[in-house]
Amino acid sequence: MAAYHAGERAVQRRAGLEGQAAMGGRAIGATIPDVAAAFLAHQPMIAVGAAGQDGRIWASLLTGAPGFLRSDDPATLTIATRPIPGDPLAGVLAGPAKVGMIAIEPATRRRMRINGTSLPEAHGLRVVPDQVLANCPKYIQKRDHSFVAGEPRTPRRGTELTDAQRRAIGAADTFFVATAAPDGDADTSHRGGAPGFVQVLSPTRLRWPDYVGNAMFLTLGNLELRPEAGLLFPDWKSGTLLQLTGTARTVWDTAGLPGAQRLVEFSIDEVRETAQAVPLRWTDPAYSRFNPPVA
Template identity: 45%
Template sequence: MIGFHEGELAVQEKAGVAFDAARLEGMLRPASLDGGAQKFLAQRDFVAITARDGDGRLWTSGMAGLPGFLSSSGSTLTIGTAPGPGDPLHGVPAWQPVGVLVIDLALRRRVRINGELVRSTDGELEIAAEQAYGNCPQYIHPHEVTQPASTLPVVTDGSLGEAATALIEGADTFFLGTAHPTRGADTSHKGGEPGFVRIDGGDLWWPDFPGNNMFNSLGNIAVDPTASLLFLDFSTGTALHLSGTATIDWNAGGETGRAVRFHPTRSVLNSWS
């Protein structure tokens, strides 16, 4: 289905950018991963994916590999690895919507690919893409991807311990996963100066900076509050996965007047794949 869904349209209207957003609707046309997109994917070494585990809980995970571990043909994306043991998406079920973000944190380039996970094994994921489009380099902070050693996860009920708090408070980058009941999942990159994500009691919140006016993430949240966050320590390979719910604050002040508040209900602290 081509076009913005009802949540995206409502947020665009409330933010006063409906006219500008309408000019970008063509980016939502059916995906093609040939040509320049195919070359870009083949040269990357990191991907983030948002999907649901076997219990239906939404998570976002990161995977690293040598250039070439991502390949594409037509509208099919193949990821030559899968979330490992200890990752909340280990053994991720196939035949579900997924949101993929392929990002080069050194070159500050990214491509969002949304579609359906049609095959899932211990060493490979295959995605039938429905949308694929690039995003601007704004707010991307350069990082080198680390290949971490595997460690056992620490699973909690969503409360934030000392290590998780330190990772969040020092982060200049995180990944946000959202979903729509009929239009699938999405993974987006969020960046700012270290400390732009604040902890308030047991919740997190961050300002919503100006972007491309499409409002894919906020549009999903407006319809379905289910959300997931992924924080990475690129120097150690430590990953913090949070699953919970998000809401939009339209009276937050700041540059846009918008902020997102996230309430974690489950967390996993481990090393990413």
């Protein structure tokens, strides 16, 4: 259990999954094995989370032609890009920062998480990992990608969701959530489900079910000690990124939602939406067979 901090252990105990979590903890490494390096070299995107210059937690998406992620040695990941201007992580990643990252390959439903310290380089970032782990393929919707030309628009900022943003979240089948421990160690995770699994309760409140997973509770464990979180909703068709920052809490009453083991409620502090933020476009999804139905 040494792989986990106090918040993670507290959630594992409450869920009654300490034994399963202990087994999973043995799969957390501190270096990038060859098979993971090969996987990363084929990816066109990686989600990254960190505390921005404003101290809030944000999640963003870095993209590039396959090969922009490179691990030439097990103790280093190089990323041949940085966040675009106007991205809430652009400033903080211009210097050393603790980051949590997850690379997902929707076409094969594979994913890899890498947490560590990011350092700026001339044309991108160099990340020294301290946590490396593979995750199961559950709740990943299968998609194929292509690249298109275009320039990111100026981000739109607000403190609550517009009607169009509420509809987009209500129809989403995927998002990313970034959290951090009190010492700053960051983590970014994937959440997926059938369209409608994220409930928009109001222009400033969301709720989603926490489904059966790997029992590590890296996200909920961080929230147990530090409620700040950042959400990223990618628009697979247009390349638009919708980024939210705020606070989240775990609710242990599932309210009868299908497949829910717990619920997470999120309160929004700030919203940023950037049209054409990334050059990736994705096909219509083949939904995961593990997605519970949406009530």
